[in-house]
Amino acid sequence: MSRRPNTSRRFGDSVGIPFVGALHTKSRQSPLLSIGLVVVGALLILGYVYHGSGGGSGDIAALNRLDGGVSCTLELQTLIPILKKAYGESMRKVLHIGPETCSVVSQILKEDDTEAWGVEPYEMDDADANCKSLVRKGVVRVADIKFPLPYKPKSFSLVLVSDALDYLSPRYLNKTVPELARVSADGLVILSGYPGHKIAKGTELSKFGRPAKFRSSSWWIRFFIQTRLEENETAIKKFEQAAAKKAYRPACQIFHLKPLH
Template identity: 70%
Template sequence: MSRRPGNPSRRLVDGGGLPFVGTIHSKTRSSPFLTIGLVLGAMLLVGFCYHQSGGSRNDLEAVSRVEGSTSCTVEVQRAIPILKKAYGDSMHKVLHVGPDTCSVVSKLLKEEDTEAWGVEPYDLDDADASCKSLVRKGIVRAADIKFPLPYRAKSFSLVIVSDALDYLSPRYLNRTLPELARVSIDGVVIFAGYPGRQKAKDSELPKFGRPAKLRSSSWWIRYFVQTSLDENEAVVKKFDQAATKRSYRPACQVFHLKSYS
């Protein structure tokens, strides 16, 4: 879902050179120490811009905010330690549903005592070698989530979905959400985008078939009530406590639903 942004440091160069050049020339004779300081400052500024442009995967979420978009799939990866605190043993057998699920599954499999599977709602034609390996092993599979999931009831302790429900109309949500609850034992975690944040660039819309329909928290809560899906208040409290302790602030809306009894 997420794409590596262009390098913000280009704005320093395209504007006609580094912003301190004129100052450097005018002060060279009178203050060589000032010249050296300004040059070092300019180099640090360029380095900072490069780092923010994607030098580290941990900065991806921050960069996406600047561009006006947020990948909830990336957010799932950031939230794994918080989810483990909130769900405990329920993180033993996890299904992730959403685009770029291979990255989430790969990270979950690195966690101790955690089994993970994934469902990619779109094609996997451009998947990398690591993802194709997960597909060959049957750990990750492509499936249209508008139809019944290819799993038996209560196959997973926890189901996590991101960057997928935002693209479904209520008609298909009525089918997909009950399916997610059906295959889970201890709950469903939904990572949904906030209204006003663009989820896909125009060039990506053909892949998704429709633009994201970002809903408010009140919309989702009304929808859960109408479809008899209850929020897990006990888990919500644990999640919030763990998030506060770790100074974690989700860039997406996070909902915790109970499975069907």
């Protein structure tokens, strides 16, 4: 995923600042100085955004803006520590569904006493060696989530979904979301884009043959009620407490649901 920050700054005349005159003189003599200042400024801003608070989850919204769009999968990767605080033992056996699931699964596997599997809903044309290894081991599968998942009920303690449901029509959502809840024992966490937001370049092309359609929170809540899914209020409170300590600012909508059984 490329990031091309387009940052420029005009240095106006300032009275009382040493060497301003010399700076303007050298700028006229060599335009490379102005270009160099712009490049350095861009690098400093990018470094500040990412490292300003330790590269933590509070920076994800700024990182998404720099990229020109929102990736809920990228955001999910920053949320792993917060989710672990909120769900505790329910993070022991996790299934992730969404693009770049190899990266998400690899990160979750780094957590102590945590197992992870993934379902990639799109073709993996440029999978790296680590991802191919996870596929060979059966840890990651490539599957069309419009059809039933090849897992038994309650196979996973927690199911995480990102950048996948926004591409489905209501017809398929009615089948897919209950299916995701079926394989969960403790909870289902769904990340969805906000209406009016631009999707990140890495996930903007749908293999389902339709563009992403971001729905409002009220639309999702009505949908959950219709499909007999309840919000997990206990998990929501714990998540909000853990998020507040990390100064986390969401770039995507996050829904915490109870399993369907």
